[in-house]
Amino acid sequence: MLQLLLVKARPLRGAWARLLVVALGAAVGASIALGSAFRPAAHLPRRPGLLLAGRPEPAALEVPDVDRDCRALISTTADLPRAELPPTARPELRAQLLGRTKNVPLLFVSRPEPAPDNAVAAALRQVLESSPGYKSFDTVVGKVRKTPELAQAVFLREGYLYTENPDLAALYGSLTLSLLFRDPELQIVRGAEVLSARRLADGDYEYTSGEERGRRAKLLLFDRIAKAGTTFATTRHVDLRGLSKQLGFDELAITGASDERLLVDARYGDLTVPTLLGIAEGEPSLVCEAPGDRRSELVARRAGAARDAEVQARLVSVIKEQIDEGLPFDEPKTEDGQQDGKLRPEWRTAYLKGSSSFEFNGDRYSVFDASGRPRPPQVCIDFVLDTFERAGGSWWNPLGEPRARAAGRLRFDDSGMANRRSVERFIEFTAAHTEAFDVYQLPAEERVPFRNRAQFFAALYRARSHFRPGDIVAILGPRDDEKLHYHSFIVVAADPLSGLPTELAANAGRPRIRSWEGELSNAPRRSILARIRPKQVWLESFLTPQIEAEAGVSAEDPRPALGPNAKRPTAG
Numbered sequence: 001m002l003q004l005l006l007v008k009a010r011p012l013r014g015a016w017a018r019l020l021v022v023a024l025g026a027a028v029g030a031s032i033a034l035g036s037a038f039r040p041a042a043h044l045p046r047r048p049g050l051l052l053a054g055r056p057e058p059a060a061l062e063v064p065d066v067d068r069d070c071r072a073l074i075s076t077t078a079d080l081p082r083a084e085l086p087p088t089a090r091p092e093l094r095a096q097l098l099g100r101t102k103n104v105p106l107l108f109v110s111r112p113e114p115a116p117d118n119a120v121a122a123a124l125r126q127v128l129e130s131s132p133g134y135k136s137f138d139t140v141v142g143k144v145r146k147t148p149e150l151a152q153a154v155f156l157r158e159g160y161l162y163t164e165n166p167d168l169a170a171l172y173g174s175l176t177l178s179l180l181f182r183d184p185e186l187q188i189v190r191g192a193e194v195l196s197a198r199r200l201a202d203g204d205y206e207y208t209s210g211e212e213r214g215r216r217a218k219l220l221l222f223d224r225i226a227k228a229g230t231t232f233a234t235t236r237h238v239d240l241r242g243l244s245k246q247l248g249f250d251e252l253a254i255t256g257a258s259d260e261r262l263l264v265d266a267r268y269g270d271l272t273v274p275t276l277l278g279i280a281e282g283e284p285s286l287v288c289e290a291p292g293d294r295r296s297e298l299v300a301r302r303a304g305a306a307r308d309a310e311v312q313a314r315l316v317s318v319i320k321e322q323i324d325e326g327l328p329f330d331e332p333k334t335e336d337g338q339q340d341g342k343l344r345p346e347w348r349t350a351y352l353k354g355s356s357s358f359e360f361n362g363d364r365y366s367v368f369d370a371s372g373r374p375r376p377p378q379v380c381i382d383f384v385l386d387t388f389e390r391a392g393g394s395w396w397n398p399l400g401e402p403r404a405r406a407a408g409r410l411r412f413d414d415s416g417m418a419n420r421r422s423v424e425r426f427i428e429f430t431a432a433h434t435e436a437f438d439v440y441q442l443p444a445e446e447r448v449p450f451r452n453r454a455q456f457f458a459a460l461y462r463a464r465s466h467f468r469p470g471d472i473v474a475i476l477g478p479r480d481d482e483k484l485h486y487h488s489f490i491v492v493a494a495d496p497l498s499g500l501p502t503e504l505a506a507n508a509g510r511p512r513i514r515s516w517e518g519e520l521s522n523a524p525r526r527s528i529l530a531r532i533r534p535k536q537v538w539l540e541s542f543l544t545p546q547i548e549a550e551a552g553v554s555a556e557d558p559r560p561a562l563g564p565n566a567k568r569p570t571a572g
Contacts, residue, residue: 067295070288074263074276083257086111087164091498095461096166096454098495098502099516101173103221104191105495105502106237109257109279112157121153132167141179151180159224159232166453170517175219178203185228190220191239192283196228235282243277243284244496248305250468251499261287268301304536311539312470316492318391322383322511325369329509330377334361341421343377351396352403372399380488381423383507384472385412387490388534392542409542423474423486427530436538440466440531449477451524460500467501469493471533477526487526489519
């Protein structure tokens, strides 16, 4: 049996000590920050009667005073002229748009306008908007393929790849920078980040800045693109992702907006906090918030969000390692019937024997990649479990080191799971270990096949509180062979405005981060079956020491026990 919470006493005491320090630090920091948070952002002008005129400095105020004055400020701001937000601010529509393609989940405070005085571009846009399907899309792309200026006029609005139509959003996912531009260098405004890209000999572009520098540049929904050196006239967007990380909210309900401010109800689980935000050049800032007598609960939730963010960052880094390695899907090149999953045991045998390759059904496969990194084939659930094990330090040694698997703090092989390569068995296993996992199985009446996209995303939005980054999702349904197939993936990111999960990581051919459309479109009759959420204390039991060790901090015991009678994890 897997001892998922009965971690050895010393590490657990250390973990709780760290939690106590985090909580106390958050509480002290919050009390110090009450005054500074209440001060208006630098770009907000002081108006008589609007901000503490004739009152003591905010830092000297008691908490009830700060709360009361924030509510007064919110009330006064609500009387100012309102700005009408475009439809992309509506949560229900965002669920449809952001689920259909990879995107930058921006809030638009005003609608970008298409290029004026271009009758040809206007006619082609009308074709797309009146019939947003593959046929019309291919027709329009064919007409603009040799004229990048026309392509920009059709697909970009003030430089933004913007649409309010979910079907067009899905089609825009296949657009490339090489279709829209021929310039030697580009700038890509991706929310709060500005990236640069250069044109290659084959006409494609590669990033020359950012964490993906040297990789082929991609075009995401709501990106803003232009040739290098272009100055954009007006910033139409607000990127809420940084503020979401800072404050730890789950989603925002917009109750009012002006050119410089947003009135929102910030939601932290079941806690809703009236909040006033400032806006300047696409960057939001906290002006004040009024949680009332639940301020201590807000502080605690923020401390928990900070802990969660640290753990999620570790998992995402491991996911990106697997993407970089391009680990192969476990499907033989030549199959005798259905043989998915047969390659990994062959790879393991060859690896442990010291071989550099192995053969299956007459085809040869490499044990390592060109950089000497192990290449174990993965089915979908392998990717999920490998991610958590690797994050805890368990993985196969590279070429040149002893042929063994480094024994980290987590090994599902020692858990007693009936079959670690079965999604169905994994769901059963996690449902039986409620001390470590929270399992939500969707009622049958709420399981909507992905092919009914409008209903699928509407149902997903209604159930959004059940999903968050770090969750494991299992889907089930028939594929083309009419047999039921499971698939599993990890939620990587969510929209800070609507709370909808938007980025998913899986190996369904190779490891990738994709949208719901990208992950489910090849088998649209499948629907969401279950969500498995690893609990925070369990995650911290094997991830926190690993994070500390990699940061150069002395960790305590190197590995947790995996069961009251479980063996120590062993290599191989």
